Amino acid sequence: xxxxxxxxxxxxxxxxxxxxxxxxxxxxxxxxxxxxxxxxxxxxxxxxxxxxxxxxxxxxxxxxxxxxxxxxxxxxxxxxxxxxxxxxxxxxxxxxxxxxxxxxxxxxxxxxxxxxxxxxxxxxxxxxxxxxxxxxxxxxxxxxxxxxxxxxxxxxxxxxxxxxxxxxxxxxxxxxxxxxxxxxxxxxxxxxxxxxxxxxxxxxxxxxxxxxxxxxxxxxxxxxxxxxxxxxxxxxxxxxxxxxxxxxxxxxxxxxxxxxxxxxxxxxxxxxxxxxxxxxxxxxxxxxxxxxxxxxxxxxxxxxxxxxxxxxxxxxxxxxxxxxxxxxxxxxxxxxxxxxxxxxxxxxxxxxxxxxxxxxxxxxxxxxxxxxxxxxxxxxxxxxxxxxxxxxxxxxxxxxxxxxxxxxxxxxxxxxxxxxxxxxxxxxxxxxxxxxxxxxxxxxxxxxxxxxxxxxxxxxxxxxxxxxxxxxxxxxxxxxxxxxxxxxxxxxxxxxxxxxxxxxxxxxxxx
Numbered sequence: 001x002x003x004x005x006x007x008x009x010x011x012x013x014x015x016x017x018x019x020x021x022x023x024x025x026x027x028x029x030x031x032x033x034x035x036x037x038x039x040x041x042x043x044x045x046x047x048x049x050x051x052x053x054x055x056x057x058x059x060x061x062x063x064x065x066x067x068x069x070x071x072x073x074x075x076x077x078x079x080x081x082x083x084x085x086x087x088x089x090x091x092x093x094x095x096x097x098x099x100x101x102x103x104x105x106x107x108x109x110x111x112x113x114x115x116x117x118x119x120x121x122x123x124x125x126x127x128x129x130x131x132x133x134x135x136x137x138x139x140x141x142x143x144x145x146x147x148x149x150x151x152x153x154x155x156x157x158x159x160x161x162x163x164x165x166x167x168x169x170x171x172x173x174x175x176x177x178x179x180x181x182x183x184x185x186x187x188x189x190x191x192x193x194x195x196x197x198x199x200x201x202x203x204x205x206x207x208x209x210x211x212x213x214x215x216x217x218x219x220x221x222x223x224x225x226x227x228x229x230x231x232x233x234x235x236x237x238x239x240x241x242x243x244x245x246x247x248x249x250x251x252x253x254x255x256x257x258x259x260x261x262x263x264x265x266x267x268x269x270x271x272x273x274x275x276x277x278x279x280x281x282x283x284x285x286x287x288x289x290x291x292x293x294x295x296x297x298x299x300x301x302x303x304x305x306x307x308x309x310x311x312x313x314x315x316x317x318x319x320x321x322x323x324x325x326x327x328x329x330x331x332x333x334x335x336x337x338x339x340x341x342x343x344x345x346x347x348x349x350x351x352x353x354x355x356x357x358x359x360x361x362x363x364x365x366x367x368x369x370x371x372x373x374x375x376x377x378x379x380x381x382x383x384x385x386x387x388x389x390x391x392x393x394x395x396x397x398x399x400x401x402x403x404x405x406x407x408x409x410x411x412x413x414x415x416x417x418x419x420x421x422x423x424x425x426x427x428x429x430x431x432x433x434x435x436x437x438x439x440x441x442x443x444x445x446x447x448x449x450x451x452x453x454x455x456x457x458x459x460x461x462x463x464x465x466x467x468x469x470x471x472x473x474x475x476x477x478x479x480x481x482x483x484x485x486x487x488x489x490x491x492x493x494x495x496x497x498x499x500x501x502x503x504x505x506x507x508x509x510x511x
Contacts, residue, residue, distance in 0.1 A: 191346030299425025356466030366392020
């Protein structure tokens with residue numbers, strides 16, 4: 001079956017056909033033929049990938065790559081946030097936690113998590129399958145070892161190393177997915193990955209309920225760490241052998257499908273080899289880009305609630321009057337709803353290419369939820385507020401991250417923007433995990449009010465960034481002409497202009 005078909009020619013072309021007329025290449029490609037020696041597959045504007053075969057390639061990548069990283073993120077979020085369940089399952093008494101001891105356990109994780117955010121760039125420097133296996137094994141060992149800790153100091157040390165290894169995984173996955181998917185595809189895949197956060201929190205509550213409701217010889221909180229840590233260790237070899245370094249090297253694709261994968265890479269950045277080095281100039285350009293700073297501060301603002309809600313919700317529910325066992329189980333429904341909203345909201349944003357409006361809507365929902373938690377005393381209404389808060393915060397994060405990759409063209413700039421996003425954004429949890437002191441229970445008015453304010457502020461930043469992007473797109477239209485009047489491709493990248501998503505004439509910012 002031919003991979004490409006000429007719109008006007010009768011003979012089919014392949015991904016490696018030589019362009020006879022160099023004038024057919026976009027002018028943007030003349031400025032940058034390659035990135036780190038990447039081979040360029042010449043193509044003309046008139047070539048088009050068979051859409052049926054392309055869908056097959058994308059579907060296979062979804063099944064093998066997205067499902068793998070999503071499963072790992074379930075485990076990662078489980079291993080970082082189950083300390084909230086362990087706290088009310090006996091850990092507080094056994095380790096004699098007093099005063100701010102618990103807050104420091106949370107802080108220690110995020111201190112190292114923030115400090116080692118630069119590891120997001122390792123996905124481009126080190127073969128991804130090796131890097132994924134290494135960080136998975138590392139955090140699996142640490143997460144499991146928490147079951148054997150006998151003191152607050154020992155658990156602090158383990159949380160220190162847990163933050164290092166998890167910083168090498170989660171923050172860089174949206175960047176990794178941008179190697180495999182086009183701009184209009186990556187948002188939904190990032191959302192599937194990030195939806196593992198509310199899903200794992202839901203699962204954590206149900207699992208913690210089952211464990212703490214039993215009568216094992218091992219203390220319940222120790223068994224919780226053990227049961228949730230061992231599966232991560234088992235996934236390390238799976239990650240090593242399952243993740244391809246680039247789409248064209250995927251063992252689950254046949255030769256014809258690999259050629260399509262290569263052509264998609266050419267469409268996106270103008271080259272094939274996407275792993276092996278970075279462009280220092282692009283890192284500098286990203287640091288000077290106001291758009292990257294907007295999303296970084298949006299991430300910070302949203303993370304205030306994103307990080308605090310999972311680790312404090314069991315305590316909040318317990319303080320509402322529910323027993324510790326029931327409080328564990330009641331954390332599951334709000335986060336499961338959040339999981340569904342995360343998937344739906346990012347799918348809609350991808351289809352409409354209107355991510356800013358979606359974030360503004362979601363932050364309003366989450367902010368209202370926190371207001372209810374701060375101002376209402378009725379237990380039923382407060383529990384409803386938990387649903388709103390979870391359904392606003394988690395989906396907002398899932399829409400912020402793809403907005404970063406959507407609006408940076410080159411691989412290095414995407415990686416630098418993700419790094420900046422996390423260096424600033426992951427400071428949010430340091431605030432979020434310190435605004436719920438035990439002395440302010442059971443309503444935690446200050447913590448809820450602060451979370452509400454930052455959630456609404458995320459929406460304000462989204463409005464500001466969208467306004468800036470509209471202005472930037474108008475400038476590009478003036479320079480290159482409206483895309484609707486051009487023959488070099490459509491807004492969603494259906495055309496085959498080389499490097500069209502890498503700041504070529506067809507590049508427009510996603511609003």
